[in-house]
Amino acid sequence: MTTGTTPLTEHTDPWSPADLEGRLRDVARDHYHDRHPFNIRMHNGDLRPGELRRWITNRFHYQRHIPVKDALILAQLDSPPLRRMWMRRIEDHDGRQEGQGGIERWLRLGEAAGLDRGTLLDGQGVLPGVRLAVEGYVNFCRLRTPLEGVAASLTELAAPDIMRTRIDAFERHYRWIEPDGLAYFRSRVRQGRRDSSEALGLVLEWARTPAEQERAVAALVFKCDVLWALLDAVSTAGERERG
Numbered sequence: 374m375t376t377g378t379t380p381l382t383e384h385t386d387p388w389s390p391a392d393l394e395g396r397l398r399d400v401a402r403d404h405y406h407d408r409h410p411f412n413i414r415m416h417n418g419d420l421r422p423g424e425l426r427r428w429i430t431n432r433f434h435y436q437r438h439i440p441v442k443d444a445l446i447l448a449q450l451d452s453p454p455l456r457r458m459w460m461r462r463i464e465d466h467d468g469r470q471e472g473q474g475g476i477e478r479w480l481r482l483g484e485a486a487g488l489d490r491g492t493l494l495d496g497q498g499v500l501p502g503v504r505l506a507v508e509g510y511v512n513f514c515r516l517r518t519p520l521e522g523v524a525a526s527l528t529e530l531a532a533p534d535i536m537r538t539r540i541d542a543f544e545r546h547y548r549w550i551e552p553d554g555l556a557y558f559r560s561r562v563r564q565g566r567r568d569s570s571e572a573l574g575l576v577l578e579w580a581r582t583p584a585e586q587e588r589a590v591a592a593l594v595f596k597c598d599v600l601w602a603l604l605d606a607v608s609t610a611g612e613r614e615r616g
């Protein structure tokens with residue numbers, strides 16, 4: 374599903390905001406990691422406990438870097454309302470104090486699946502391909518324009534649906550995971566909807582020229598590739614183990 378590179382074939386007249394939105398939504402549908410074979414196996418209940426634990430461990434590496442990439446985007450935003458909007462994302466993940474926030478909820482998901490919090494925090498078991506994918510995303514937000522960083526976050530247009538599918542799958546097929554552990558996914562349904570609608574508004578406002586519009590679409594394809602590469606690494610490790 375992933376295309377690797379997207380040639381920038383600049384169109385000459387700018388797309389209307391509705392056209393641009395349609396293109397972004399097409400990318401978020403057609404390239405999203407809900408179509409990755411690993412996620413399909415997860416949703417069908419086909420993952421063994423060790424595979425699910427490996428996914429939780431490696432996705433934790435992604436989760437803990439989300440506020441880092443958001444801080445890099447924040448540093449490039451030039452007005453108080455924009456910075457306030459983006460700061461809330463960091464707070465969603467880090468919480469306002471110890472024991473709160475998305476990272477803490479992900480640690481509790483790990484514990485509900487039998488993983489040790491200290492091991493997750495140490496980064497043991499994070500695969501090389503996952504490190505590279507996450508570093509790629511962080512550096513993208515460090516080096517590219519705010520438009521591209523914000524557009525890359527638009528995978529979240531598709532995230533609320535995958536969260537609901539995942540909650541159903543966990544409740545049905547993976548009952549050995551304590552139900553309280555699913556709090557992270559539940560909180561992301563609402564947060565993902567709000568984040569993606571705010572980010573979409575910014576991208577439609579900022580991407581006015583054909584070059585900007587194509588860069589926004591390419592940023593979203595890149596981000597889909599990040600999520601895809603992460604799952605490639607996790608599923609290859611499982612295949613190696615099966616022999």
Ligand SMILES: O=C(O)c1cc(C(=O)O)c2c(n1)C(=O)C(=O)c1cc(C(=O)O)[nH]c1-2
Pocket residue numbers: 439475525526527528529531532535561600
């Ligand atoms: O579990 C998922 O499938 C999934 C996907 C995505 C995404 O689409 O980027 C995010 C999340 N989860 C997530 O939990 C999250 O906090 C998040 C932040 C972002 C982002 O790029 O700003 N994506 C995602």
